[in-house]
Amino acid sequence: MGIIVNLDVMMAKRKISSQALAEQIGITQANLSLLKTGKVRAVRFSTLDAICKALDCQPGDILEYKDESVG
Template sequence: MPIIVNLDVMLAKRKMRLSELSEQVGLTLANVSILKTGKAKAIRFSTLEKLCEVLQCQPGDILEYTDETHDEK
């Protein structure tokens, strides 16, 4: 998938546990884990907004686009 989720990187930078993020964002631990592992197929803007608010970052700090066609060459 060409979208990489760097949620684990932001958690490490903020020295925050997944469970703490889950509580502050208002999502279940399972849903935050799905986001963190990159298995989510979509994310609501309201969720992204809350993640950025809690982690004090920009959406681009969490989500990254990679061009798979260039990576294969």
């Protein structure tokens, strides 16, 4: 998939742990780990909303698109 999740970068900037973020968002640590590694198939808007609220950022700060066919 061409969508890259930069959640760990944002988490490092805000100095928040996985456990704390998972609790704030309302998902399990396992799911958060899947999200960080880009193994998820889809993200609900409600989850994205909760992440942006918790990390005080924009969706574009967490999600990036890279065309896999190029290069």
